[in-house]
Amino acid sequence: MKGNWLLQRGIVKFIILNLLVAIAYAFGVRLSHEFATLPASVASVWFPSGMTLALVYLLGNRPILGIACGSTFALTLGLLKVTPQLSVLNLLLILIACACGNVLQPLIAACLIKKFARHRNIFSHVNTVVLYIAAAIFAPTVSATLGITSLCVTAVISWNGFGVSWLTWWLGSALPHLIFTPPILLWRNPSQQHLQRNLWEIAVVMLSLLLVSWIAFVNGYPLAYLFLPILIWIVFRYGSFFSSLFVSVVSLIAIFSTARGHGLYIEDSPNESLLLLQSFMAVMSLTSLILSAVIDERTEAQLSLKQAMENLEAKVIERTVELQLSQSQIDGFFSSAPIGMGIVDRNLRYVRVNQVLSEINGKPIEDHLGRTLREILPDLSPHLEGYFYEVLETGKPLLNRENSSNRLSKTGEEQTWLASFFPIFDINDVPFCVGFVVVDISDRKKAEADLKRAESILRKANLELEKLVNIDGLTQVANRRCFDQRLELEWERLCREQQPLSLLLFDIDYFKRYNDCYGHQLGDDCLTAIAQTAKQVLFRPADLVARYGGEEFAVILPNTDLDGAFTVAEQIREAILDLHIPHQNSDITDIVTISLGVTSLLPNFTQNQSVLIKQADMALYRAKQQGRNQTVIFSA
Numbered sequence: 001m002k003g004n005w006l007l008q009r010g011i012v013k014f015i016i017l018n019l020l021v022a023i024a025y026a027f028g029v030r031l032s033h034e035f036a037t038l039p040a041s042v043a044s045v046w047f048p049s050g051m052t053l054a055l056v057y058l059l060g061n062r063p064i065l066g067i068a069c070g071s072t073f074a075l076t077l078g079l080l081k082v083t084p085q086l087s088v089l090n091l092l093l094i095l096i097a098c099a100c101g102n103v104l105q106p107l108i109a110a111c112l113i114k115k116f117a118r119h120r121n122i123f124s125h126v127n128t129v130v131l132y133i134a135a136a137i138f139a140p141t142v143s144a145t146l147g148i149t150s151l152c153v154t155a156v157i158s159w160n161g162f163g164v165s166w167l168t169w170w171l172g173s174a175l176p177h178l179i180f181t182p183p184i185l186l187w188r189n190p191s192q193q194h195l196q197r198n199l200w201e202i203a204v205v206m207l208s209l210l211l212v213s214w215i216a217f218v219n220g221y222p223l224a225y226l227f228l229p230i231l232i233w234i235v236f237r238y239g240s241f242f243s244s245l246f247v248s249v250v251s252l253i254a255i256f257s258t259a260r261g262h263g264l265y266i267e268d269s270p271n272e273s274l275l276l277l278q279s280f281m282a283v284m285s286l287t288s289l290i291l292s293a294v295i296d297e298r299t300e301a302q303l304s305l306k307q308a309m310e311n312l313e314a315k316v317i318e319r320t321v322e323l324q325l326s327q328s329q330i331d332g333f334f335s336s337a338p339i340g341m342g343i344v345d346r347n348l349r350y351v352r353v354n355q356v357l358s359e360i361n362g363k364p365i366e367d368h369l370g371r372t373l374r375e376i377l378p379d380l381s382p383h384l385e386g387y388f389y390e391v392l393e394t395g396k397p398l399l400n401r402e403n404s405s406n407r408l409s410k411t412g413e414e415q416t417w418l419a420s421f422f423p424i425f426d427i428n429d430v431p432f433c434v435g436f437v438v439v440d441i442s443d444r445k446k447a448e449a450d451l452k453r454a455e456s457i458l459r460k461a462n463l464e465l466e467k468l469v470n471i472d473g474l475t476q477v478a479n480r481r482c483f484d485q486r487l488e489l490e491w492e493r494l495c496r497e498q499q500p501l502s503l504l505l506f507d508i509d510y511f512k513r514y515n516d517c518y519g520h521q522l523g524d525d526c527l528t529a530i531a532q533t534a535k536q537v538l539f540r541p542a543d544l545v546a547r548y549g550g551e552e553f554a555v556i557l558p559n560t561d562l563d564g565a566f567t568v569a570e571q572i573r574e575a576i577l578d579l580h581i582p583h584q585n586s587d588i589t590d591i592v593t594i595s596l597g598v599t600s601l602l603p604n605f606t607q608n609q610s611v612l613i614k615q616a617d618m619a620l621y622r623a624k625q626q627g628r629n630q631t632v633i634f635s636a
Contacts, residue, residue: 017059018066024051025070029078032172045255046172049105049140050180056106057113057185064103071102079156090154097150101143105173109139123186123240124296129289136177144169171279178285179251182244201237205230209246213253231288240292247288251281340438343424348373348388351433360417360438387421388434395431397422402441415442472547474524475531483546483554490542490558491609494602502565502600504555505616506534506572509593509628511551513585526581526592527551533579534572554616562600562633569596569631593629595620 028048048070055063072095079091086094112135113122122128148166151157157165212226227250235243334341340357344350350368358365361376373388374381380403387398398421418441423431470482478486487503494501508514508530515523531553535545538555548554555572557565573594581592597619601612615634623632 014062017062018069021055021063021066022070022073024048025067026074029071029074045176046169047176047180048102049173050176051184052102052106053109053136053139053177053181054184057110061107064107067106068099068103071099075099086154086156090156094147094150094154094156097146098143101146104146105139105143108142109135109177112138121296123182123244123289123293124300126290126293126297129293133178133286133289136181137174140170140173140177143173175279175282175285178282178289180248182285182289183241183248186241186244205234209250213250213257227284228287231284232291235288235291235295240289240296243288243292244285247281247285250284254281341436342368342438343433343435344373344388345433346392348385350376357438360440384419387419388436391421391423391434392431395423395425415440416445417441472531475528475547477531477535477553478544478546480546480548483544483548483556486544486546487556487609487612490556491603491612494558495605498602499559500561500600501603501612502557502560502562502598503612503616504557504565504569504572504596504598505548505552505613505620506555506569506594506596507550507552507620509588509595509624510583510586514583514592517583517585529579529581530576530592530594533575537568537571537575560600562598565598565600566631566633569598572596573629573631588627588629595623595628596631597621597623597634598631599634 025048028046028051032045032047048067052063052067055067075095075098076091079086079094113128113132116131117128119125119128122132144166148157148162148169151165152159152162208226208230212230215226231243231246234246334352334354337354338356340354340360342350342353342357349370349372353361353365353368355365358368361368363376368376372381373384377384383403387401391398401419401421403417403419418439419436421434421436424433424435426432470478472479490501508526511523511526514526518526527547531545531547534553534555538545542558544556546554546556555568557568560568573596576592576594579592582590583592584590586593597616599612599615599619601607601615603609619632619634623630626632
């Protein structure tokens, strides 16, 4: 029940708001038509523009319906008086175009201001005031284009008069944004005490306003520039609201006077007179807005500066206490630090040293102060001076610089010191001293040297162990263990990558006869020669030759299809023939030959690598059956 009541209450508020907006808009249109200077009631002053932008900026989209209804109702009354009478279709076209223009105009201006304004109070900063002026001038181009185009299409205005009509409409809508909208957006309840205290001043300003208005806009004397000092006085004394209100009041007086043929801006046509007048008042409005923003920015800057000075004074007191405490802490840390610490000036004279550094240099603290680095360390100073000068020139620290000296060693052994250098800046951010710390790292350097020797020995041992584990001792190619591991790894990898894996198996033809004829020593030499020859044929790092067992060898060829594997197999077979190793007991020829089985698969996770070995072995068996000294591809 409560929700329905709130909903009904919101609807009632919405209806009342839009009804009031429509009435106000219609009244503004009626008043504007009093200043219509062109056909079809194209007015030189469109008062509703000053109201609609403020409403949309403050209330959002809620008053849009009232603007559209008020525009349609008021314009209908004006268009019905147009002669010749408009047709219903032409009337609807004009009303829709004008309603759309009158709604889009404040929406576009408010959207631009809210989107790009960097400050909530748009009249308190120059950049947001300029943005407001740009939006206020740009938005009426939409309504002017829609309205004048519809009037020309319906032949109410001739196309020859499009330019002057468009300019009149645009100025009539844009200038109220600059003259009448700011007081609405800046409205606030002025302090009664402030008004009472300056009552006499307000009376003088009002009398001056009326007097200059009477002189300029009733009698027509060219003294309108007298408004400027009054405006400046109001801006400085009362701010942007009262200055914009002053501009609005003067504008209303001037518009009504000029419309009745009085004042400075009386020209041949009423339209030209009102446009010239509004241009003058627009300049006054722009002056008021920008000058007020400049003063507000200055006032805000002064307040910020005052606050900053107060904060700075408090911080100075706080920092002074902190500095005294910090100095005490630094003194304690400097004297009790377990490492050597010191400070030298631009001439490399010692300013401060601690006890540890004095012991390192072999001289008391008192002997250091005021003396140069070269006087204290004549042997090391040529090497160290470069560090100090580099820090003074670049203003950047140098960290972990090693220095060695036999002179500083009590045992005569070489000692190593690790030193870091830091710039100390003056108030102009220029290095004027260098602080440095010194640490004895002789034990660490010795331990690092011992560790490097141990690592070198361990690395060599690991290489030898790996060689013993994975390399066949006789042929110096991979052994069976290495072959099994590599084949498993390549199988899993190529399963993921979906690339082919090929395998060659080959052995020496009639090798037992070779051993029986030439002896085991030459048999071992034959195995080694064949293994190394096969290894030299392969040129990719991923390819592997392994001794599979006895006189049998295997070759793993990753990412290789069947044609490529067959080519490699033939290259190996021909390379073995080129060795011309004698074999008089061979039934094939009088030199050593080999037989090869070749297979290739696209690995998948439903199988394992044993399938590949089985197929290669079957191909090798067929190569032997078919006469040896040949390569056979596995075929199911």
